Amino acid sequence: MSRRIGLLGGSFNPAHRGHRHLTLAAIRALELDEMWWLVSPGNPLKPRRGMAPLAARLASARAMARRAPIRATDIEARLRTRYTADTLSKLSRRYPRTRFVWIMGSDNLAQFHEWQRWRTIARTMPIAVVARPGYDAPALAAPAMGWLRRFRRPARQARKWTEWSVPALVLLRFRPDPTSATQLRAADPAWHVRFADPISTVDTPAAASAAS
Numbered sequence: 001m002s003r004r005i006g007l008l009g010g011s012f013n014p015a016h017r018g019h020r021h022l023t024l025a026a027i028r029a030l031e032l033d034e035m036w037w038l039v040s041p042g043n044p045l046k047p048r049r050g051m052a053p054l055a056a057r058l059a060s061a062r063a064m065a066r067r068a069p070i071r072a073t074d075i076e077a078r079l080r081t082r083y084t085a086d087t088l089s090k091l092s093r094r095y096p097r098t099r100f101v102w103i104m105g106s107d108n109l110a111q112f113h114e115w116q117r118w119r120t121i122a123r124t125m126p127i128a129v130v131a132r133p134g135y136d137a138p139a140l141a142a143p144a145m146g147w148l149r150r151f152r153r154p155a156r157q158a159r160k161w162t163e164w165s166v167p168a169l170v171l172l173r174f175r176p177d178p179t180s181a182t183q184l185r186a187a188d189p190a191w192h193v194r195f196a197d198p199i200s201t202v203d204t205p206a207a208a209s210a211a212s
């Protein structure tokens with residue numbers, strides 16, 4: 001049987017318990033084998049200023065993912081992709097026997113029409129949007145919903161996502177978690193210093209050989 005993997009792309013600047021909560025709930029609702037956290041080399045729509053180094057963000061994601069079926073990875077840096085459409089196309093080709101579903105919070109749905117080739121993303125794999133406090137109304141009114149709405153599937157059928165033809169969109173609502181990385185950075189702007197050891201945090205082959 002094919003593996004069922006959820007993909008949660010993010011800046012993880014830093015990773016927080018909101019990511020973990022939504023992931024564990026989505027794993028249950030979508031009957032996933034695993035969730036992969038794609039720690040972005042740099043969100044094309046976010047300024048570089050204030051973005052901690054990838055190694056620190058990846059290390060924070062690995063720490064937050066501990067003892068859960070979550071794989072935090074810098075695969076986008078290794079694939080040399082930054083736009084989600086490119087990442088999903090490369091992953092689908094690299095893992096032809098794996099079924100993927102793209103996961104994002106409702107704040108991202110509100111901006112989705114600004115993403116490069118966003119309709120292509122929706123044609124590549126099903127999309128599950130997780131409700132996020134404060135963003136649900138803007139997300140439902142999002143420009144991308146004008147097109148995506150017709151492909152909406154009921155949440156009670158979420159576990160059947162591998163049977164859906166794409167595009168397919170499901171809106172999931174779990175126990176709301178108001179945690180955000182913005183709020184955590186405001187409380188602790190130097191958070192990344194705790195994750196600054198490059199030997200223990202980066203495990204790309206190049207970094208591993210440089211460290212040995």
Ligand SMILES: Nc1ncnc2c1ncn2[C@@H]1O[C@H](COP(=O)(O)OP(=O)(O)OP(=O)(O)O)[C@@H](O)[C@H]1O
Nearest residue numbers: 009010011012018104105108132177179180181182
């Ligand atoms: N509390 C949450 N509830 C639902 N979805 C969330 C939550 N926190 C993050 N997400 C989703 O997880 C993914 C990665 O989020 P990201 O790493 O940007 O964290 P963030 O808290 O949104 O960061 P920032 O405040 O810096 O924008 C996005 O799809 C985002 O919508």
Ligand SMILES: O=C(O)c1ccc[n+]([C@@H]2O[C@H](COP(=O)([O-])O)[C@@H](O)[C@H]2O)c1
Nearest residue numbers: 009010011040043045083084085115116
């Ligand atoms: O491909 C795009 O044009 C695009 C534009 C904005 C965001 N994304 C992706 O959206 C995911 C969530 O990003 P973020 O910064 O909100 O955590 C992450 O995987 C980004 O690479 C992708």
